[in-house]
Structures are given as C-alpha cells and as structure tokens.
Amino acid sequence: MTTTNLNLNTYNHGVDDDESFQKYRTDLDGTTDSNMTLIDDWAGLFALSVLTLATNTSVSMTPINALLGSISGSIVNSRSASSIISGCFVRLDTFSGSGQPDFSGISSSYTHLLLMGRGYLTYGGGPPAFVTNLGIDFNGDSGSSNYFSIIWKNSGSSGSYTETCATDSSSGAIFVGQTYTNSSFPINLPIFVLIPNYSSSSGFYKIAMGFSVGGSGEGLLEAGAALQGGTWLSTNAINRIRLFGYTASAKQDFNESEFSLYGFI
Amino acid sequence: MTTSSSNLKLTLYNNSSDQSGSFLTWTRNMSGSSNSNMTKIDEWAGGASGSVTNLSSSFSGSLTAVNNLITSLSGSITTINSNITTLQSRMTKLYEFSGAGKLDFNNIPQTHTHLLIFGVAKCNISGTVGDVGIDFNGDANSANYSSLQWYKNTLAEYITSSTSKGGIWLGSVGGTSASNYPGMFLALIPNYSSTASIYKVGMGIGLAMQTALGASNLNIQGGAWLNTDAITRIRIFGLSGTSYRYSFLTGTKITVYGFGG
Numbered sequence: 001m002t003t004t005n006l007n008l009n010t011y012n013h014g015v016d017d018d019e020s021f022q023k024y025r026t027d028l029d030g031t032t033d034s035n036m037t038l039i040d041d042w043a044g045l046f047a048l049s050v051l052t053l054a055t056n057t058s059v060s061m062t063p064i065n066a067l068l069g070s071i072s073g074s075i076v077n078s079r080s081a082s083s084i085i086s087g088c089f090v091r092l093d094t095f096s097g098s099g100q101p102d103f104s105g106i107s108s109s110y111t112h113l114l115l116m117g118r119g120y121l122t123y124g125g126g127p128p129a130f131v132t133n134l135g136i137d138f139n140g141d142s143g144s145s146n147y148f149s150i151i152w153k154n155s156g157s158s159g160s161y162t163e164t165c166a167t168d169s170s171s172g173a174i175f176v177g178q179t180y181t182n183s184s185f186p187i188n189l190p191i192f193v194l195i196p197n198y199s200s201s202s203g204f205y206k207i208a209m210g211f212s213v214g215g216s217g218e219g220l221l222e223a224g225a226a227l228q229g230g231t232w233l234s235t236n237a238i239n240r241i242r243l244f245g246y247t248a249s250a251k252q253d254f255n256e257s258e259f260s261l262y263g264f265i
Numbered sequence: 266m267t268t269s270s271s272n273l274k275l276t277l278y279n280n281s282s283d284q285s286g287s288f289l290t291w292t293r294n295m296s297g298s299s300n301s302n303m304t305k306i307d308e309w310a311g312g313a314s315g316s317v318t319n320l321s322s323s324f325s326g327s328l329t330a331v332n333n334l335i336t337s338l339s340g341s342i343t344t345i346n347s348n349i350t351t352l353q354s355r356m357t358k359l360y361e362f363s364g365a366g367k368l369d370f371n372n373i374p375q376t377h378t379h380l381l382i383f384g385v386a387k388c389n390i391s392g393t394v395g396d397v398g399i400d401f402n403g404d405a406n407s408a409n410y411s412s413l414q415w416y417k418n419t420l421a422e423y424i425t426s427s428t429s430k431g432g433i434w435l436g437s438v439g440g441t442s443a444s445n446y447p448g449m450f451l452a453l454i455p456n457y458s459s460t461a462s463i464y465k466v467g468m469g470i471g472l473a474m475q476t477a478l479g480a481s482n483l484n485i486q487g488g489a490w491l492n493t494d495a496i497t498r499i500r501i502f503g504l505s506g507t508s509y510r511y512s513f514l515t516g517t518k519i520t521v522y523g524f525g526g
Contacts, residue, residue, distance in 0.1 A: 001298055005311035010298040017289060024292050035303055042310055049317050060328050067335050074342045081349045088522075089356050107334070111361070111520055112383050148446075148474065150481045152417050162512065165419050167481060196385040196449045196518070203516030204439075204447035207385055209472040209483070227417075227483045229472035231446060264383060264520065265358050 006042050008035045009157060084265075093261045098122065100118040100251060101259045104240040108199040110263030113238075115193040119257025120216070124181030131155045131180055131224055135173030135246035138206060138238045142172040146233050149175045155215075155224020173246055174230040176210025177256075180222060181245075189214040191259075198238040204237055205231040267294065273309050275302045285315070323355040347405045352383050356524040365515045373457070376526030380454035382435070386517040388503030390440040393480035394473045395511060397450060398432035398504040401465060405431040407508055412488030416460060421481035431508045433488035435501070436471030438513075447516070448473035455483075457496040465490040 001010055009027035011019065029036050090110070095101035095117075106113075121132055133151065148170070154163040155178065167177065179189040193210035197203065208229055215223025232238075244261065245252030267286075268277045276294040279284065296303045329390030354376050361366040364382075373380075388395045396414070412434045415424040427434075440449025450471030457465065470486025475481050490496075501519060513519075 003307035008303040012298045085352045205445045231474045
C-alpha cells in the first residue's frame with residue numbers, strides 16, 4: 001500500500017511479510033518510483049516552492065518598498081507644507097468678558113501682530129455715554145515717559161462732532177482707538193490694532209497703530225472714528241500686551257468684550 | 266537497541282550494536298504501514314507542503330491587504346496635498362525684506378488673489394518724514410500712475426494727488442532724523458493676479474513717528490497703475506517731493522503675503 005502524500009511504498013506486516021529482499025530494496029531504493037526517488041522528487045519540488053515563494057515575496061516587497069518610500073516622501077512634503085500653512089496666520093490668544101486683556105508669554109515665532117475685537121467700558125455709566133481712548137502697553141511697562149502717541153479722533157453726539165489731533169508722551173501707553181462707556185444701549189466698538197516686527201529685539205523703537213469707529217445708543221447718538229498710534233521707546237521684543245480704557249486716573253475695564261491676538265509669520 | 270532521529274523521530278540503527286535485529290523488524294521500521302520511517306517522512310512531507318501552501322496563500326492575502334491599504338493611503342495623501350494646495354492659496358508669506366535698501370520682489374507667484382504688505386520702516390530721506398512708494402512690473406513711468414495721499418498731524422491736514430511719482434503712495438515713514446523712530450504701514454493690492462480689464466490699484470494705512478513738533482502723522486494713501494496686466498513684480502522704496510527713489514534704513518522689515526485662493 002502507498003502513503004497519502006508522497007505515495008511511498010509501505011507494507012502491511014502480517015500480510016506482506018513474504019516479500020523478497022529484492023522487492024523491498026527495489027521499492028525502497030530502486031532507481032525509478034522507489035521511495036527514495038519519490039522523496040527526492042518531492043524534496044526538489046518543495047525546495048522550488050519555497051524558493052518561488054521567497055522570490056515572490058522579495059519581488060513584491062520591492063514595489064511595496066518603493067511605494068511606501070514615495071508615500072513617506074509625500075508625507076514629509078505635506079508635513080512641511082502644512083507646517084508653513086499652520087504657522088502663517090495664527091490666533092495666539094483670546095480674551096472675553098469683563099476686565100482688561102493681558103496677553104502675556106506671547107510667542108516670538110511670528111513677525112507681526114494683529115489685535116482685533118470689540119468692547120465697551122464699564123467705567124462712567126450713562127447715559128449719556130462718552131468716548132474714551134484705548135491704550136496698550138508692552139512687557140508690563142507703564143512708565144509714563146516711555147511711550148509717544150499721535151491721536152486723531154472725530155467724535156461727539158448727533159450733529160455735533162469735534163475733530164482733534166494731538167500727541168501724548170506722558171500717559172504710559174500707546175493710544176490705538178476709542179470705545180464708549182456703558183450706557184442704556186451699549187454697542188461694542190470694533191477695534192483693530194497693528195503691531196509690526198514685534199518679535200525683533202533690534203532695529204527701531206516698537207510701533208503700533210489702531211483704528212476704531214462706531215458709537216453708543218440707538219442710532220449711534222454718541223459716535224466717532226479714531227485713528228491713533230505711537231511708539232514704545234524700546235527696541236525690546238514684545239512678549240506681553242495689555243489693552244485698557246485710558247483715563248488719567250485709572251486703566252478702565254471692558255465689559256462684554258471679545259478680543260483676539262493673531263500672529264503673522 | 267534502536268534510536269530516533271532528532272526531528273522526524275525516524276528509527277535508526279547503531280550498526281555496531283544493532284546487528285541482531287531481523288530483516289522483518291528492519292522492514293517494519295523502515296516501510297511498515299504504520300509508524301515506520303516512510304510513514305513519518307510522508308506525514309512530515311504532507312505537513313510541510315501544507316505549510317508552504319498556507320504560507321503562500323497567507324502571503325497572497327496579506328499582499329492584497331497591503332496593496333489595498335497603500336492604495337487607500339496614497340489616495341488620502343493625494344487628498345491632503347490637494348487640500349494643502351488650497352490652503353496655501355488662502356494666505357501665505359511670499360516674501361520678506363529685512364535690512365537696508367529697496368524691496369524688489371520679482372516673479373510673484375500668481376497663485377493668490379490679493380497681496381497684503383505689512384511693515385515697519387525708515388528711509389534715508391534727510392529730515393523727519395518720507396513717503397513710501399510702490400511700482401509694478403518694473404514700470405517706473407510717471408505717466409502710468411495716479412496716486413492720492415491723505416495725512417494728518419498735529420499742525421495740519423494734507424490731501425494731495427500726484428501723477429508724477431512713477432508709483433503709488435502706500436504710506437509715510439520716518440526719515441533720517443530721530444534715528445529710532447520708525448513708520449509703519451499696512452497695504453493691500455487687490456486682485457493683483459487678475460488680467461481683467463480694470464486698472465490695478467493699491468492702498469495703505471500708516472503711521473510715521475518723529476520727535477519734532479508736527480512731524481508725526483497718521484496717513485491713508487493709495488492710487489492706480491494705469492495698466493490691467495497681472496502684477497508679477499513689486500518694488501517698494503522711499504519717496505520725497507520728487508520721483509527720486511530712496512533706500513530704506515537698516516531695521517526695516519516689510520513682509521508680503523498672498524491670500525485669497
């Protein structure tokens with residue numbers, strides 16, 4: 001009888017015990033169809049199968065490797081490109097509610113800053129509301145002689161507006177716009193402040209400007225526009241910005257405000 | 266006494282000590298229908314062939330899965346790159362000028378809609394304040410520009426137009442006086458890459474700081490280039506009462522951004 005897989009010759013002893021030595025030897029080691037040749041044939045095919053599998057594996061790995069290499073390169077490029085995009089114009093910080101925005105620990109990874117938002121002041125009460133300049137200072141420096149501003153504004157109540165343009169060098173802040181005090185119908189004024197080259201620690205004095213427009217009360221009975229700016233008499237990199245309503249007696253809080261600080265790379 | 270081989274446990278004879286076994290026993294051990302060397306070899310061969318078949322099948326299946334995954338990954342990356350390209354067209358820093366001299370940005374990519382120019386500067390104009398001018402595509406012909414300038418200081422308010430500057434006013438900055446007091450401006454060049462039959466325009470809002478009485482000013486300026494060509498080059502420089510072009514001083518930094526895809 002023969003085995004299941006290689007068809008090797010085997011003997012059922014007790015039945016096939018009378019076979020001759022010649023017969024056994026032929027079945028075992030004969031040059032054709034013996035067990036040894038069957039095993040040898042199979043071994044050859046088996047080795048070939050393993051070799052083919054190994055070759056196929058290796059061949060398949062080559063394009064996979066090339067494709068993965070290409071994908072990896074694309075991902076590196078994508079990561080680089082996305083890094084540029086993600087860093088081009090980024091919101092660095094926000095402030096909302098009551099109080100005075102105090103943006104500290106400002107990253108020096110950007111070139112220019114934009115501070116924008118809206119708010120009115122809790123100071124003063126009303127009606128009538130009245131206009132108050134907005135100030136910013138840098139790096140916690142509120143030294144009264146460390147800032148120099150030019151202030152243009154045109155504001156007043158309906159039908160009566162007053163235009164003024166003046167400089168200031170004694171308020172410890174750069175003026176960057178106006179907003180209104182609380183009233184029976186407060187309106188948050190939009191404010192837009194630009195601070196170029198804030199992260200440089202050399203060059204010229206730091207400079208900033210801002211503008212605002214709007215008013216208070218239904219129909220903007222109290223209203224105005226402002227274009228203002230100035231220098232901080234320092235070349236230090238700016239790492240902190242405070243924004244507040246400016247009066248000679250105190251720095252005033254905002255109410256219902258929303259401000260965001262953005263960095264331009 | 267026979268022994269067994271290490272791996273297939275085949276029956277082995279010690280030729281010096283196992284000479285007494287019968288031929289029948291030997292044939293049973295060698296070729297018996299059960300538990301003989303031949304049946305053990307056959308069983309192992311069947312198992313080994315099955316393993317290779319399974320391995321080959323598994324590899325083929327795995328290869329298909331890997332291929333599908335890579336195809337999916339490749340598709341995702343293509344989508345990501347497409348999205349990045351779209352995002353890049355929305356806002357990108359295109360150029361930065363830093364130091365002394367005049368800004369000259371050539372071969373501007375036409376991948377955006379608008380240009381935004383943001384900077385701090387002083388120029389080597391003798392005195393307190395100088396203007397900032399811009400021209401397009403290397404065209405310095407005075408007849409090709411119309412410009413308007415408004416500025417306000419504590420002493421006066423000025424508004425004037427000009428067709429003799431060979432450029433558009435974008436702002437005012439400090440001159441050589443008061444060495445640390447600069448100027449700044451934010452300017453827009455809308456639809457710079459368009460070739461629509463509308464003249465190109467630009468405008469800026471700015472601030473020039475100086476120590477002398479009435480020298481600091483707030484300003485809004487702008488104008489038109491009498492040309493509809495797409496803008497591929499911008500030059501930014503200091504201007505005074507004439508069309509002479511001044512260099513910026515060390516410490517100047519002007520950044521050009523493209524935005525709007």
